[in-house]
Each structure stands twice: as C-alpha cells, then as structure tokens.
Amino acid sequence: MLSVNHIFCGYNNQDIIKDISFDVEAGCNLSIIGPNGCGKSTLLKAIAHIIPYRGSIKIGETEISETKRKDLAKNIALMTQINSIHFPYTVYETVSLGRYCHMDGMLPRLSSLDKDIIYxxxxxxxxxSIRNAKINQLSGSQLQRVFLAKIFAQDPKIILLDEPTNHLDLRYQIELLEYIKxxxxxxERAVVTVLHDLNLVQEYADKVILLNNGEKFQYGAIKDILSNKSLEEVYKIDIKKWMTKVMIKWQA
Ligand SMILES: Nc1ncnc2c1ncn2[C@@H]1O[C@H](COP(=O)(O)OP(=O)(O)OP(=O)(O)O)[C@@H](O)[C@H]1O
Structure with missing residues (x-):
C-alpha cells in the first residue's frame, strides 16, 4: 500500500537519504533502524511529505507530493516524540483535531459520527476518565496516549511513528506498541516506526529497513535482518552478543 521508489531527500540542497526503495504491504509493521544520524527521521518526514523529495512515494496509485495536505491526512498520520505543549486544550479537544481532515466547509462542525469516533x-x-483534563497537566505517558488517540480519530491507512517510546518506562513502551498492534x-492498515530499542523491534516489527549513512543497507524480514552480521557492521558493536550477555544476567 506504500511504495517508496528511489527517493532522495535532505536539507539545504544536501541529500541525507540516498536512493532508497521499499514497499510496505497492508498489515505490515516496518521498523526503520540504524545508528544515530543515519537519516531515519528524515526518511519518515519525506513519507509524511513534511520535507520535499525526489523519486516517488505512492500510497496505492497516488503520488503523495501530488496529494492535497487534507487528503494526505486521511491516509497518513505522523506521531513524533512529545514536543512542548503550547495550548492548554483538553484531552477531548486535542483528540477532536484528528477529525478535521474528514470535515468540509468554512466552519466545520463535528457530526455525531465524528463524536462517536473521538470517544x-x-x-x-x-x-x-480524563477527557476533560488539560493536556498541559498530563504526564508524558498520558500525553503520548492523547496523541495516539488523535491519530486513531484521524483514521489514516498508515501511521508513522518517530521514536514513540522515548521517555516512556518499559510498561508504557509495551502498552503503546500493543495499542498500535x-x-x-x-x-488495509500499516505502520512504519523508527525505533532505537532493538528488543522492541524484535517483538513488534514484521520487516526492517536498516539504514547506514542515509542508504539502505539491508531490508527484509525481521528474523533475517536481526540475525545476520549487518547489524554489527552498521552499529559497530556485536549486538546479539551484548543482548545475550545481559539476558543471562536476568536469568541468573
Ligand atoms: N532540519 C534539519 N536541517 C538540517 N539538517 C538536519 C535537519 N534535521 C536533521 N538534519 C541532519 O540530517 C542528518 C540525519 O538526521 P536524522 O534526524 O534524520 O537522523 P536519525 O537517524 O533519525 O538520528 P537519531 O537516531 O539521532 O534520531 C543528521 O546529520 C542531522 O544533523
């Protein structure tokens, strides 16, 4: 349902992402992994069309750069790490914002269907239970759930998540990824996630794209990518050995 073909993108006329292609089928959770600064968030921004790209990014048959922002929002939603909150909206008001791409007219009003979807x-x-709370008074994990509910209300086909578990403890990391699952x-739904924690990737991803210096180093099924030597080559550390060493301590 998402086809990325030979894309290049970056900042200030300099390419960070170089000639990357992959497909995401319906039902797939694709994780983008790779070391710091390799271009994971930049790739996600291109798919959300926040930054321009060369090449092709299609949802079905439609090129995203030729899609109006409001129509794109019906297909793709991007959730980034928690940023600062500027407006003290309530939880309900924030989640309601997800419905705007589905509303028409100069002064759109929420229909009863919209309200049902928001609830x-x-x-x-x-x-x-906290729908009337102000979002600037919530904890980090509550706030992440508010943004997730807003995305669910938006009802896109594809959710893009940029390090969604940052700042969450393990229980809430798992909870968030279970909601997505x-x-x-x-x-007709798919997920593309940038994740640093390879244990969470191991548990939740179906496919993985491993980036190195803005290029696709490996792409394939989770079991193939995480078990081969590419990880060591890119991350410069024997990850499996390290994980296993720690695991033995947990089992002791
Ligand atoms: N807005 C920007 N303007 C200019 N350069 C940027 C911008 N955002 C990111 N970069 C640069 O692009 C490169 C890739 O950054 P990006 O955030 O995509 O990497 P990443 O793999 O997501 O990193 P991390 O794992 O550290 O979050 C970095 O060199 C970064 O400095």
Whole structure:
C-alpha cells in the first residue's frame, strides 16, 4: 500500500537519504533502524511529505507530493516524540483535531459520527476518565496516549511513528506498541516506526529497513535482518552478543 521508489531527500540542497526503495504491504509493521544520524527521521518526514523529495512515494496509485495536505491526512498520520505543549486544550479537544481532515466547509462542525469516533479513540487508549483534563497537566505517558488517540480519530491507512517510546518506562513502551498492534489488525492498515530499542523491534516489527549513512543497507524480514552480521557492521558493536550477555544476567 506504500511504495517508496528511489527517493532522495535532505536539507539545504544536501541529500541525507540516498536512493532508497521499499514497499510496505497492508498489515505490515516496518521498523526503520540504524545508528544515530543515519537519516531515519528524515526518511519518515519525506513519507509524511513534511520535507520535499525526489523519486516517488505512492500510497496505492497516488503520488503523495501530488496529494492535497487534507487528503494526505486521511491516509497518513505522523506521531513524533512529545514536543512542548503550547495550548492548554483538553484531552477531548486535542483528540477532536484528528477529525478535521474528514470535515468540509468554512466552519466545520463535528457530526455525531465524528463524536462517536473521538470517544471510541479515547476509549481504546484508556483516556475516557480524563477527557476533560488539560493536556498541559498530563504526564508524558498520558500525553503520548492523547496523541495516539488523535491519530486513531484521524483514521489514516498508515501511521508513522518517530521514536514513540522515548521517555516512556518499559510498561508504557509495551502498552503503546500493543495499542498500535491492535489498531493495525483492521484491514488495509500499516505502520512504519523508527525505533532505537532493538528488543522492541524484535517483538513488534514484521520487516526492517536498516539504514547506514542515509542508504539502505539491508531490508527484509525481521528474523533475517536481526540475525545476520549487518547489524554489527552498521552499529559497530556485536549486538546479539551484548543482548545475550545481559539476558543471562536476568536469568541468573
Ligand atoms: N532540519 C534539519 N536541517 C538540517 N539538517 C538536519 C535537519 N534535521 C536533521 N538534519 C541532519 O540530517 C542528518 C540525519 O538526521 P536524522 O534526524 O534524520 O537522523 P536519525 O537517524 O533519525 O538520528 P537519531 O537516531 O539521532 O534520531 C543528521 O546529520 C542531522 O544533523
């Protein structure tokens, strides 16, 4: 459902991402991994069309650069790390923003269907009881759930997540990725995630693209990528050996 073909993109006329191609099928959770600064977030920004690109990025048959922003929002939603909160909206108001791409007219109003979807989205991530709380008074994990509910309310086909588990403790990291896993079960949905924690990648990804210096180093099924020597070559550390050493300590 998402086809990325020979794309180049970057900043100030300098390419960070160089000639990357891959496909994401419906039902897939693709993880983009690689060392710091290799271009993971930049690639995600191009897919969300936040930055321009050369080459082709299509959802179905439609090139995203030729799609109006509002129509693109019906297909793709991007969740980044928590940024500063500028407006003290309530949880309900923030989640409602997800519906705007589906509304028409100069002064759009939420229909009863929109309201049902907003409530359903808040319920999915356990926010109903705090729906009237101001978001600038929430904890980091509550705030992440608010942004996730907003994305669920947006009801896109593809969710892009840029290090969504940063600042969350292990319980909430797992909780967030489980919410996404449940969301993805519905037909014609896919997820692309930038994750640093290779244990979470191991557990939640179906496919992996391993970047190195803005280029595709490896791409394939999770078990093939995480078990071969490419990781060591790119990260400059024997990750499997390190993980296994720590695991033995947990088992002691
Ligand atoms: N807005 C920007 N303007 C100019 N250069 C940028 C901008 N954002 C990122 N870069 C540069 O692009 C390169 C790739 O950055 P990017 O954030 O995509 O990497 P990353 O793999 O996501 O890194 P990390 O794992 O550290 O989050 C880096 O050299 C970075 O300095």
């Amino acid at each position: 359903d989205s808040m319920e999915k991530v356990g926010l109903l 449940q969301w993805k079960k519905k037909k």
